[in-house]
Amino acid sequence: MKTNIQFIPFAMLLNREIQRFMKVLAQTILTPMMTSTLYLLIFGVSLGASIQMSSGISFLEFLIPGLIMMGCLNNSFQNSSSSIVSAKFGGDLEDYRVSPLSNSQIVWALSLGGLARGLIVGGITFLVGEVFFYSTTGAWLNVHSWPIFVFFLAIGGLSFAKFGMSVAFWAKTFDQMSIVGNFLLLPLIYLGGVFFSLEKLSPFWQSVSKFNPLLYLINGVRYGVLGQADVSLSSCILVSGVALVFFHFLALRSLNRGSFVRW
Amino acid sequence: MSKPLSVQELIKDYGPNRAVDKVSFEVEPGEIFGLLGPNGAGKTSIISIITTLERPTGGAVSVFGHDVVKDSRQAKVNLGVVPQEIINHGYFTVEEILKFHSGYFGIWENQKQIDFLLERLDLHVHRNKRVKQLSGGMKRRLLIAKALVHKPKLLLLDEPTAGVDIELRESLWGFVEELKAQGISVVLTTHYLEEAEQLCDRVGIIHKGQIRKVGPTSSLIKEFTQRRIQLTLKDQIAPVSHRWLVDQSANQLVFQVPADQGLGDLMSTVDFSYENVMDAQIMEGTLEDAFRRVLGEPTA
Ligand SMILES: Nc1ncnc2c1ncn2[C@@H]1O[C@H](COP(=O)(O)OP(=O)(O)OP(=O)(O)O)[C@@H](O)[C@H]1O
Numbered sequence: 346m347k348t349n350i351q352f353i354p355f356a357m358l359l360n361r362e363i364q365r366f367m368k369v370l371a372q373t374i375l376t377p378m379m380t381s382t383l384y385l386l387i388f389g390v391s392l393g394a395s396i397q398m399s400s401g402i403s404f405l406e407f408l409i410p411g412l413i414m415m416g417c418l419n420n421s422f423q424n425s426s427s428s429i430v431s432a433k434f435g436g437d438l439e440d441y442r443v444s445p446l447s448n449s450q451i452v453w454a455l456s457l458g459g460l461a462r463g464l465i466v467g468g469i470t471f472l473v474g475e476v477f478f479y480s481t482t483g484a485w486l487n488v489h490s491w492p493i494f495v496f497f498l499a500i501g502g503l504s505f506a507k508f509g510m511s512v513a514f515w516a517k518t519f520d521q522m523s524i525v526g527n528f529l530l531l532p533l534i535y536l537g538g539v540f541f542s543l544e545k546l547s548p549f550w551q552s553v554s555k556f557n558p559l560l561y562l563i564n565g566v567r568y569g570v571l572g573q574a575d576v577s578l579s580s581c582i583l584v585s586g587v588a589l590v591f592f593h594f595l596a597l598r599s600l601n602r603g604s605f606v607r608w
Numbered sequence: 609m610s611k612p613l614s615v616q617e618l619i620k621d622y623g624p625n626r627a628v629d630k631v632s633f634e635v636e637p638g639e640i641f642g643l644l645g646p647n648g649a650g651k652t653s654i655i656s657i658i659t660t661l662e663r664p665t666g667g668a669v670s671v672f673g674h675d676v677v678k679d680s681r682q683a684k685v686n687l688g689v690v691p692q693e694i695i696n697h698g699y700f701t702v703e704e705i706l707k708f709h710s711g712y713f714g715i716w717e718n719q720k721q722i723d724f725l726l727e728r729l730d731l732h733v734h735r736n737k738r739v740k741q742l743s744g745g746m747k748r749r750l751l752i753a754k755a756l757v758h759k760p761k762l763l764l765l766d767e768p769t770a771g772v773d774i775e776l777r778e779s780l781w782g783f784v785e786e787l788k789a790q791g792i793s794v795v796l797t798t799h800y801l802e803e804a805e806q807l808c809d810r811v812g813i814i815h816k817g818q819i820r821k822v823g824p825t826s827s828l829i830k831e832f833t834q835r836r837i838q839l840t841l842k843d844q845i846a847p848v849s850h851r852w853l854v855d856q857s858a859n860q861l862v863f864q865v866p867a868d869q870g871l872g873d874l875m876s877t878v879d880f881s882y883e884n885v886m887d888a889q890i891m892e893g894t895l896e897d898a899f900r901r902v903l904g905e906p907t908a
């Protein structure tokens with residue numbers, strides 16, 4: 346019986362997190378497949394045909410990276426937050442505390458678990474997007490830079506999973522959880538330039554949007570896929586780096602302060 | 609060698625309410641220590657502080673010399689706990705739960721111990737069930753299996769037999785004695801004082817957050833209970849007056865005798881002879897009597 350509390354507790358919790366969403370594959374994979382198909386059908390193909398982008402790309406091309414990142418962020422957030430909320434109700438959160446799992450092990454295991462689901466959903470959205478792109482243009486959409494594409498997906502997914510943990514630790518009810526999801530996250534994602542380009546906004550709203558950190562995460566992915574975006578690559582890297590560090594310490598702090606006792 | 613468990617001047621406040629009030633006790637290697645007290649006495653609060661689920665307001669707790677606040681991860685390596693409340697695990701099966709729990713304690717591959725526990729706790733046929741599909745007694749056994757996956761040297765059992773039938777209770781206590789024989793120290797809380805009397809080497813009696821008495825079970829019984837001697841006489845006699853007499857009816861006399869005095873001592877102080885005694889029944893004090901005495905309740 347070999348014991349190692351430096352690495353194994355983290356690895357096992359990550360394993361648990363992945364198995365948890367694999368048990369409800371319909372929820373984790375089919376639902377986002379359905380939503381991205383619908384978005385692509387409605388916005389990308391039917392409405393998008395009439396939208397003219399100034400930068401010489403089609404609206405469908407513009408939309409695909411945004412949807413990929415939206416799916417990734419949403420699902421990373423969902424995964425870690427629902428994992429914690431259900432563990433609070435079931436009492437298994439107590440198991441984390443009575444064992445030698447450290448708070449930073451918990452934060453990394455849950456955020457990587459959330460990211461895993463975010464990447465799967467992002468990947469599925471990408472594949473669905475490719476099918477749509479091929480069926481309308483007769484060619485595949487080429488990814489401009491895989492490292493940049495994956496980098497922003499990873500930073501975004503990790504940050505949002507950590508944010509989801511913090512919210513779940515803070516929330517006392519499911520209502521509070523969904524308030525954060527619906528009133529904070531959803532508007533920020535939608536207004537972060539998934540569906541429209543900054544250039545279409547009035548100067549005033551352009552400057553307001555620049556305060557939305559989601560804009561930089563989404564445009565980072567867009568840069569990775571298309572090689573062009575509404576904001577500069579360096580600002581995307583800077584904002585997403587800051588977001589990751591901020592949400593990491595926010596999650597750690599909510600674990601240090603919060604209670605693991607069941608509700 | 610540091611003690612398996614040392615609790616010093618422990619205080620726990622929930623808001624303005626003091627649930628644990630300067631509690632101190634120690635647990636020796638290989639002993640079974642009973643933490644006894646009525647509902648709300650503070651037993652679970654003490655256990656939650658040992659397992660780091662709750663933070664102490666004051667005082668210190670250490671497990672094998674590791675402070676549970678400053679050195680909590682090392683303290684928990686050798687600690688197993690069976691919580692009072694059932695824990696649910698959503699979609700996971702009994703076997704998966706045990707595998708995960710082993711991992712949280714730093715053991716990736718633990719199939720041998722898991723199989724042993726499943727077998728020993730009669731859970732083998734249920735290993736692919738989810739918690740929701742188990743009966744109450746099976747859920748308890750799963751909690752016990754979880755607490756033992758990493759072979760802890762100190763085991764905390766918070767009412768492990770609540771809602772468990774007699775047969776299972778007996779087999780669980782048998783298991784606890786086996787663990788003790790392997791040198792594992794056990795702290796348990798229970799409301800079944802008869803079981804605590806059989807099982808515990810020492811007990812601490814706690815009431816309203818304060819330890820009223822700690823000591824070896826047998827000496828507590830000696831100190832706080834009296835022997836009852838019931839004599840049935842051949843012939844009815846006139847009312848007896850004796851300082852130990854508690855009841856006289858027809859030809860029956862009931863005496864309460866200090867634990868260090870015997871039937872001989874009694875007979876030498878009464879004014880009737882052995883020949884007149886038809887039958888004598890001696891009833892030793894129980895832990896339950898001692899418990900009531902310590903809490904200041906009338907004994908049954
Ligand atoms: N999380 C909490 N918040 C506030 N008060 C609490 C909390 N947990 C326990 N208490 C209070 O602390 C006191 C001690 O409770 P505790 O659960 O430790 O008792 P116990 O001895 O385990 O009782 P029982 O035999 O019923 O399990 C009680 O008055 C209880 O109401």
Ligand SMILES: [Mg+2]
Binds near residue numbers: 651652653692766
């Ligand atoms: Mg209790």
